[in-house]
Amino acid sequence: MSSLPLLPPAPVGHVLALHAGRAISQDEFLSQVLALAAALPAGRPLLNLCNDRYHFALGLFAAIAHGNLSLLPNSTAPENIAALHAAHPDLLCLSDQQEPPFGLPTLRITAPEMATATPSMPQIPAEQVVACVFTSGSTGQPQPHIKTFGRLFACAQAEARRIWATTGGPCAVLGTVPFQHMYGLESTVLLPIFGGGILCGERPFFPADVASALADLPAPRFLVTTPFHLRNLLDAEIALPPLAALLSATAPLATELATRAEAQLGAPLLEIYGSTETGQIATRRTTAGPDWALFEGLRLEQEGDYTWADGAFLELRQQLGDVLELLDEGHFRLIGRHADMINIAGKRSSLAYLNHILCKLPGVRDAAFCLPDESEAGRLAAFVVAPGLTTAELIKALRPHLDPLFLPRPIVFLEHLPRNATGKIPAAEMQALIEQHLKARA
Numbered sequence: 001m002s003s004l005p006l007l008p009p010a011p012v013g014h015v016l017a018l019h020a021g022r023a024i025s026q027d028e029f030l031s032q033v034l035a036l037a038a039a040l041p042a043g044r045p046l047l048n049l050c051n052d053r054y055h056f057a058l059g060l061f062a063a064i065a066h067g068n069l070s071l072l073p074n075s076t077a078p079e080n081i082a083a084l085h086a087a088h089p090d091l092l093c094l095s096d097q098q099e100p101p102f103g104l105p106t107l108r109i110t111a112p113e114m115a116t117a118t119p120s121m122p123q124i125p126a127e128q129v130v131a132c133v134f135t136s137g138s139t140g141q142p143q144p145h146i147k148t149f150g151r152l153f154a155c156a157q158a159e160a161r162r163i164w165a166t167t168g169g170p171c172a173v174l175g176t177v178p179f180q181h182m183y184g185l186e187s188t189v190l191l192p193i194f195g196g197g198i199l200c201g202e203r204p205f206f207p208a209d210v211a212s213a214l215a216d217l218p219a220p221r222f223l224v225t226t227p228f229h230l231r232n233l234l235d236a237e238i239a240l241p242p243l244a245a246l247l248s249a250t251a252p253l254a255t256e257l258a259t260r261a262e263a264q265l266g267a268p269l270l271e272i273y274g275s276t277e278t279g280q281i282a283t284r285r286t287t288a289g290p291d292w293a294l295f296e297g298l299r300l301e302q303e304g305d306y307t308w309a310d311g312a313f314l315e316l317r318q319q320l321g322d323v324l325e326l327l328d329e330g331h332f333r334l335i336g337r338h339a340d341m342i343n344i345a346g347k348r349s350s351l352a353y354l355n356h357i358l359c360k361l362p363g364v365r366d367a368a369f370c371l372p373d374e375s376e377a378g379r380l381a382a383f384v385v386a387p388g389l390t391t392a393e394l395i396k397a398l399r400p401h402l403d404p405l406f407l408p409r410p411i412v413f414l415e416h417l418p419r420n421a422t423g424k425i426p427a428a429e430m431q432a433l434i435e436q437h438l439k440a441r442a
Contacts, residue, residue, distance in 0.1 A: 160195025
């Protein structure tokens with residue numbers, strides 16, 4: 001059984017994180033991790049609900065060092081936490097809040113200043129199961145996926161090689177995305193720690209807070225976000241410190257939005273492709289074209305309508321949830337998600353493509369198509385946030401872009417859509433909208 005160091009080798013004094021105005025060296029981080037690990041009970045699964053990214057990282061790496069499994073739910077809705085507790089009745093919650101979350105048995109996480117004497121580096125078996133990460137629930141019930149230390153380590157280093165090639169070297173990393181989600185875990189926690197960058201403890205949401213948090217970071221700076229958060233940031237027209245690059249995921253990024261972002265922020269914008277099942281496996285620069293470039297060592301194979309990923313850090317072949325067009329051994333195009341593909345009167349499209357067309361119309365702030373009746377005779381509907389626009393105006397604007405069969409009727413105007421912290425609309429929330437606004441109307 002091969003083993004890896006808990007943290008990769010780093011120069012003496014390497015700053016691993018910035019937290020609460022302090023620069024924290026890798027040695028101090030490791031000392032804090034080992035002190036916390038000594039306080040963990042053996043064998044109990046840990047529910048890491050820390051709100052601060054640095055506290056979360058402390059809990060995650062302490063669990064790895066001590067051999068505990070970290071449970072990382074995508075949603076902290078009470079029913080999800082209750083289901084997790086029922087499945088793991090002996091779980092212990094890690095939290096940085098004063099009150100125990102959900103009344104669960106809790107160990108409170110703090111980050112005390114510690115001496116910077118170099119502690120002994122733990123060696124972790126590559127096959128050690130360290131995390132159970134859950135899907136977002138945007139296509140149904142959240143599903144658990146087990147991750148080994150070796151897989152997370154190798155995937156993060158593959159991402160670092162790809163990202164730092166664009167930025168010119170390791171960066172200070174700020175994220176607007178939740179770190180319990182696979183995208184946030186890999187790109188805002190594991191990327192800086194395993195890739196030689198600097199982790200930022202804050203998770204800003206509002207544009208002014210993003211600008212302030214970036215200003216507190218040293219250059220080069222790297223911003224990890226989503227199309228939803230990015231649009232809000234650009235619309236605010238707040239000046240940001242210079243960025244080395246931006247990263248986007250969780251939903252397709254419109255070329256128009258990417259072009260606007262690069263012009264307004266003066267930095268290259270990358271998209272990263274992956275899933276909870278596979279981890280991150282490819283990137284593209286959206287303004288350069290639609291083709292995705294696989295990480296080195298990965299392979300894609302197609303069997304019928306489905307695509308499988310294999311190689312590199314993947315221990316087993318993984319079936320992808322998306323429809324892909326394979327171009328050559330290292331490149332592909334994304335057509336849409338299998339769960340998003342629709343067939344109306346023999347004509348096919350995808351909800352993601354339709355959402356892209358609708359959201360790029362002038363005056364539309366947010367929108368989502370749905371198919372309340374999933375039979376081939378079903379009729380599309382859409383929920384839209386577009387103050388001042390009418391149904392007739394939207395239909396007129398859509399006609400040049402869509403087959404008449406895909407025009408939404410009805411269009412329901414809302415003040416906002418129920419997106420989660422990653423910018424997705426969970427399937428349960430979409431169904432609730434359908435029940436409230438469409439089936440009740442019918």
